[in-house]
Amino acid sequence: MSSDDDGVHGHIExxxxxxxxxxxxTMTELSRRTGITMANLSILKNNHAKAVRMHTLVLICEALKVTPGEILVLKPGAQADQ
Known part of the structure; x- marks a missing residue:
């Protein structure tokens, strides 16, 4: 579904x-600390993820000592790469 179809004109970065x-x-260190594969971390880092499991987000937050809002930000008015 494109952003025009659902009325959404921004994206999550x-x-x-x-x-x-x-x-x-490094990604390698984050992978070691969280148990998340390098492939999955790369998908997130490069903004190619369609969804993120809550458990994955919690592991990353704990390892980096951040909140979900520091990892995922809404970019209003910008078009996501398709």
Missing amino acids: CRLGALLAERDM
């Missing part, structure tokens, strides 16, 4: 890459 850089942490 995952700030995982920026948060890792701020903490000087």
Whole structure:
């Protein structure tokens, strides 16, 4: 469903890459700390995820010591890459 079909004109952006850089942490280290595969972390980091399990979000929040709102931000008016 496109954003035009559902009346939504923004998208959710995952700030995982920026948060890792701020903490000087690698994806490998985050994967080790959380047990989340590198492939799944990469999908999130590159904003290709269609959904995120709550458990996954909790693990990332705990490892990075952040809240969900610091990882996922709403970008109103911007079109998501299809």
